Amino acid sequence: MNRSTLPRFVVVTSNINGKYLRYIDEDIKNDVPAGCLKFSGQEAGSQYAKFEVEMAKSSGNEGLVHIKCCYNNKYWARRSPSRLLIAAVANEPVEEKYNPLCTLFKPVYINDDVLVGDDKSTNHILVLRFLHTQRGEYLTIYRGNENPVLRGGLYTLDANPDPKLFDVFTVTDWESLFTMLPKHVAFKGPNGNLLGTRLSDVFASADGGLSYSSGKLWRLTKGDWICLDADNSTRIKRFAVTEKITSNDSEAYLEANELGVSKEIYNVTFRPVDAIIYNKKVVEIVVGEAVNRTKETQTVELKLSYKKTRSGSLKSSVFKLGVQSNIDGEVPVIADNGKIEVDEFAESVERRKTGTATIFTCSVNEVNVYKVVVTAMAMVKVKLLATKASYDVPFSYTQRETLADGIRITNDMDDGVYCGTNTFNFKFETTEEML
Numbered sequence: 001m002n003r004s005t006l007p008r009f010v011v012v013t014s015n016i017n018g019k020y021l022r023y024i025d026e027d028i029k030n031d032v033p034a035g036c037l038k039f040s041g042q043e044a045g046s047q048y049a050k051f052e053v054e055m056a057k058s059s060g061n062e063g064l065v066h067i068k069c070c071y072n073n074k075y076w077a078r079r080s081p082s083r084l085l086i087a088a089v090a091n092e093p094v095e096e097k098y099n100p101l102c103t104l105f106k107p108v109y110i111n112d113d114v115l116v117g118d119d120k121s122t123n124h125i126l127v128l129r130f131l132h133t134q135r136g137e138y139l140t141i142y143r144g145n146e147n148p149v150l151r152g153g154l155y156t157l158d159a160n161p162d163p164k165l166f167d168v169f170t171v172t173d174w175e176s177l178f179t180m181l182p183k184h185v186a187f188k189g190p191n192g193n194l195l196g197t198r199l200s201d202v203f204a205s206a207d208g209g210l211s212y213s214s215g216k217l218w219r220l221t222k223g224d225w226i227c228l229d230a231d232n233s234t235r236i237k238r239f240a241v242t243e244k245i246t247s248n249d250s251e252a253y254l255e256a257n258e259l260g261v262s263k264e265i266y267n268v269t270f271r272p273v274d275a276i277i278y279n280k281k282v283v284e285i286v287v288g289e290a291v292n293r294t295k296e297t298q299t300v301e302l303k304l305s306y307k308k309t310r311s312g313s314l315k316s317s318v319f320k321l322g323v324q325s326n327i328d329g330e331v332p333v334i335a336d337n338g339k340i341e342v343d344e345f346a347e348s349v350e351r352r353k354t355g356t357a358t359i360f361t362c363s364v365n366e367v368n369v370y371k372v373v374v375t376a377m378a379m380v381k382v383k384l385l386a387t388k389a390s391y392d393v394p395f396s397y398t399q400r401e402t403l404a405d406g407i408r409i410t411n412d413m414d415d416g417v418y419c420g421t422n423t424f425n426f427k428f429e430t431t432e433e434m435l
Contacts, residue, residue, distance in 0.1 A: 006053045006065060006107060006126070009174035014039040014141055015127070016166055021154065022048040023071045023088060025414070031149055035074055035087035038152040039141055047071055047415035050174050056104055058095045064104045064133060066093040071394060071414065072274040075103040078132075078156070086132070086139060086154040091276075102134035110168065126171040132156045140167040188255040265316075267398040270332050270418060272340040275393040283423065285384040292374035293435065304368045304384055310422035311361045316397070316415050331360065332393040334424045340393060370428055377435045386423040393418045 012021040020041030024032050025048060032038075041049045050070040056062070067076045069088035077090035081100035094103045108129040130139040137156040143166065144151070161167060186194050290300035312331055335341045374380045395416040401409045 005055075006171060007173035007175065008053055009070070010051050010053055010067075011044045011049050011172045011174050011177070012051060013044075013170040013172070015168040015170055016141060017152070019152075020044055020046070020049040021051070021169075022046065023069050025071070032153075033079055033085065033087060033150075035069070035072065035079070035089040036085075036150070037069070037076075037087055037154050038150075039154075040152050044172070044174075045177055047413075050415075054093065056093075056095055061095055061097075061104060064106050066103045067105060072271075073276045073392065073394065074274070076105065076154075077101050077103045084135075084155045084157070085142070085150065086156065097133050100134060102132075104133040105139070106131040106133055107171075108138075128169060128171060129161060129167050130169065138162070138167040139169075190253060262402045263399060265397045265399050265413075268395055268416070269397070270330075270342055270393050270395045272332060272342065272393060275332065275340040275391055277334060277338075277340070277389050277391045280387055280389040282385055283388045285386050285423070285426070287384075288370070288382045289379060290372050290374050290382065291379045291435070292376060295376045297373060297375050299371055299373050300380075302370045302372060302382055304370060304382070306366055306368075306384065307363050308366045308423065309361070309363045310420065311359065312418055312420035313359045315417045315419060316413065332391065332418055332420060333422055334389055334391055334420075336424050336426070338387075338425065340391060372430060375432070378432050379435060380430055380432045383429045385427055385429055387425040388421070388423045390419070390421045393420070 013019070014021070017039055019039045020043070021037055021039050022041035024036040024038055024040075043049070048071050052068040052070055054066040054068065056064040056066065068074065069076070072088055074088040075090035075093055076086050076088060077094070078101060079085050079087050079089055090101065090103050094101055096102060097104065107126075108131055110127045110129065131137070132139060135156050137159050138161060139154055140157045140162055142150050142153040142155050157167070188194050286304045286306040288302040288304050290302055292298045292300070310333060330342045330344050332340050333343045335343075368384060370382055370384075372380050372382055394414075395418055396412065396414045397416055399411050399413050401411075403409065
C-alpha cells in the first residue's frame with residue numbers, strides 16, 4: 001500500500017477501542033443526528049463501515065482527500081458551521097478551504113506500513129491521523145459526557161496530536177478483505193477428505209485476515225495446533241488470507257468448498273434519498289428539417305423517430321456468486337424533474353450477466369410530433385435534446401441461501417448498489433436558415 005495514496009475504498013478502525021467507524025443507520029440511530037458516524041462497528045465487511053476516498057481535484061489541494069460514506073453516498077463534513085461533529089452529510093465535495101463545510105482532509109501518516117499479526121504476515125495497514133483542512137484540527141473520538149449518544153463519534157478537537165492517541169486510526173483497503181471466502185465453507189485436505197466439522201462461518205477482520213466459526217472459533221494452541229474450542233473472537237488467531245508458505249509442503253494447503261447449493265435475493269428496497277447523480281451532459285437525440293420553398297409562411301408537422309434507452313446494473317457482494325434475483329418490478333430512474341424515482345422497467349428489458357453484475361437494458365421506440373412555423377423561403381432545423389446522466393442508488397435486500405443439507409439461511413443485507421444511466425429533460429431546439 002503506497003503511503004502517498006490511500007486506497008479507493010477503506011475501513012477505518014480506532015486504535016483506542018479497536019472498533020470500526022460505521023454509519024449509524026435508521027434502525028439503531030436512537031436520536032443521533034442524521035449521517036452520524038461512530039466507532040462502534042464489529043464487522044469490517046459491513047457496508048456501514050465502507051468509505052470511499054476521492055482525491056482533491058483543484059490546484060493547491062494535492063495530497064488532500066474527500067471521504068464518502070458508501071451507505072448513504074454523502075461526504076464527511078461538519079454538520080454545520082457551528083458544530084465540530086463530523087458526519088456523512090455533504091451531497092457534493094467542497095474544496096474551498098475557507099468554507100466551514102469544506103470536505104477536505106489531510107492524511108497524516110504516523111509511520112510506514114506496519115505488519116499485522118506475527119512476523120509471517122504479509123498484510124499491511126496504514127496508521128494515521130486525519131487533519132480537517134478548514135479548521136486545521138485533527139479528528140478524534142468524542143468521549144465527552146455532555147451528549148452520551150454521540151460518544152464514540154468523530155469530531156475535530158485540537159491542532160496538536162493527542163498524546164493519548166485518541167486521534168490515531170488504522171486504515172485498511174476494504175477491497176483486500178474480499179479476496180475472502182464465501183460465508184459458509186467446508187475445508188478439504190490434500191488427501192481429499194473434509195475436516196470433521198464442515199459448517200464454518202467466515203468473518204473478515206480489518207487486518208486482512210479471516211476468522212472461522214463452527215459455533216466455536218478456531219484457536220492456535222501450543223505446538224501450533226488449531227483447536228475448535230474458542231468462545232471469544234478476540235482470543236482467536238487471525239489467519240491472513242495471504243499467509244506465506246515457506247516450503248513446498250502440499251500438506252499446508254486446504255481447499256475451501258462453498259456449501260451453498262443455491263442463493264436468491266428478494267425484498268429489494270431502493271434508497272433514492274441516498275442516491276448520487278453524476279456525468280451529466282446534454283446529448284442530441286434526433287434532428288429533423290422542415291423546408292418551405294413557397295412565398296408564404298407555413299406550419300409543418302415533423303415526425304421525429306428515435307429510440308429511448310436506459311440501462312442499469314445490480315451490484316452487491318452476493319451477485320458474483322451467480323445469485324438469482326427477484327427484481328422484476330421497479331427500478332430507479334432519473335425522472336424529467338432531475339430527481340431519482342422508482343419506476344417500472346418495461347417488459348422489453350434485456351438481461352445479461354457480466355463479471356459481478358447483472359445488467360438490464362431497455363429500449364423503447366418513440367415518435368414525437370413537433371409543429372414548426374416556417375417562414376417563406378426558409379428552412380427550420382429541429383433538434384430534440386436531452387440530458388444524459390449516470391446514477392448510483394444503494395439498496396437493501398434479503399438473501400436466502402440453501403445449503404447442501406437443505407438448511408435455509410436468511411440474512412438481511414445492505415450492500416447493494418443499482419448503477420444506472422438514462423436520458424431525461426427532453427426539449428426541442430430550433431434554428432432557421434433562409435434558402
